[in-house]
Amino acid sequence: MKLQQLRYVVEVARQGLNVSAAAEALHTSQPGVSKQIRQLEMELGVEIFERSGKRLCAITEPGVAVIEIAERILTDSANLKRAGAEFANETTGTLRIATTHTQARYALPTSVTAFKARFPNVTLTIHQGSPTQLCALVAAGEADIAIATEAIANAEPLISFPCYQWNRCVVVPPNHPLLNERPLTLETLAQHPIVTYDAAFAGRASVDKAFARRNLSPEIVLAALDSDVIKTYVELGLGVGIVAQMAFDPQRDQHLRAIDAAHLFESSTTRLGVRRGAWLRGYVYAFIELFAPHLESAMLRKLIAGESGSLYAV
Numbered sequence: 001m002k003l004q005q006l007r008y009v010v011e012v013a014r015q016g017l018n019v020s021a022a023a024e025a026l027h028t029s030q031p032g033v034s035k036q037i038r039q040l041e042m043e044l045g046v047e048i049f050e051r052s053g054k055r056l057c058a059i060t061e062p063g064v065a066v067i068e069i070a071e072r073i074l075t076d077s078a079n080l081k082r083a084g085a086e087f088a089n090e091t092t093g094t095l096r097i098a099t100t101h102t103q104a105r106y107a108l109p110t111s112v113t114a115f116k117a118r119f120p121n122v123t124l125t126i127h128q129g130s131p132t133q134l135c136a137l138v139a140a141g142e143a144d145i146a147i148a149t150e151a152i153a154n155a156e157p158l159i160s161f162p163c164y165q166w167n168r169c170v171v172v173p174p175n176h177p178l179l180n181e182r183p184l185t186l187e188t189l190a191q192h193p194i195v196t197y198d199a200a201f202a203g204r205a206s207v208d209k210a211f212a213r214r215n216l217s218p219e220i221v222l223a224a225l226d227s228d229v230i231k232t233y234v235e236l237g238l239g240v241g242i243v244a245q246m247a248f249d250p251q252r253d254q255h256l257r258a259i260d261a262a263h264l265f266e267s268s269t270t271r272l273g274v275r276r277g278a279w280l281r282g283y284v285y286a287f288i289e290l291f292a293p294h295l296e297s298a299m300l301r302k303l304i305a306g307e308s309g310s311l312y313a314v
Helices: 005-016 019-025 029-044 060-086 101-107 108-117 130-139 200-215 227-236 283-290 296-306
Strands: 049-051 055-059 092-101 122-127 146-150 156-166 167-174 195-197 220-224 241-244 259-260 268-274
Touching: 005 019, 005 029, 005 060, 005 268, 005 296, 019 029, 019 060, 019 195, 029 101, 055 060, 092 130, 092 283, 101 146, 101 227, 108 283, 130 146, 130 156, 130 268, 146 156, 146 167, 146 227, 146 283, 156 296, 167 227, 167 296, 195 227, 227 241, 283 296
Parallel strands: 092 122, 092 146, 195 220, 195 241
Antiparallel strands: 049 055, 146 268, 156 268, 167 241, 167 259
């Protein structure tokens, strides 16, 4: 049995039984993947995949168990390498953060600046995307941590922790009639075309839910992944924007005005997720504490390893 064979099996399952896609992701050939999987099945004495001709069509019952164990073995193997690297040199390496544009642009800069001052020789990489994409990056070991809203709470195989709560504001051009509404209501807001976040973002669900409760169907004229894109189109007069409160900066957004909308929508929680059982370098825990001081390293290590304790983890 080889680790390579386990990687092939896990990747085929991850790619929806598409052997060609798995081979491409692993930078190898399709026949090589198929051959190694067959050899592993012969060694184990069970079929991991059901076949229809040459095509894989399902995962067998023993295959489910094999893949689960293989994922653990591969995680432990990666952890061994990282543990060795950490003890060899704790001040160099790479911290890979998967996060949304809003978090990267407005929530992370203070923590990133403090982290780089403390660990100048650690390379920091930020991957941006939707919460679903971020979770996939962490699950695949391509990122160390994911930072997003509630959508990562139930993502497997991640464990996530609450960082902070936030709400929204409505952004409009100067002299817009909504600036005279005191207080702003959902009914009045629904009379205007709206520019806001894409439905892939958990924060959007709170907006949709608030309107639905009042039987309102606002016209969403544009949905975007990026707060700055939303504000750009508001400036162009496409509609009024609904963005995270943190995404409005009076100094930078001088051509816009913000109206507090916390009374209209439920607050959302930004969460930080890591892969269960992952070995994280010491500087990763240091960054987490800089970003969310209540997430103490000692307790996090236990929770991520699957030991008892509580930090409101999910």
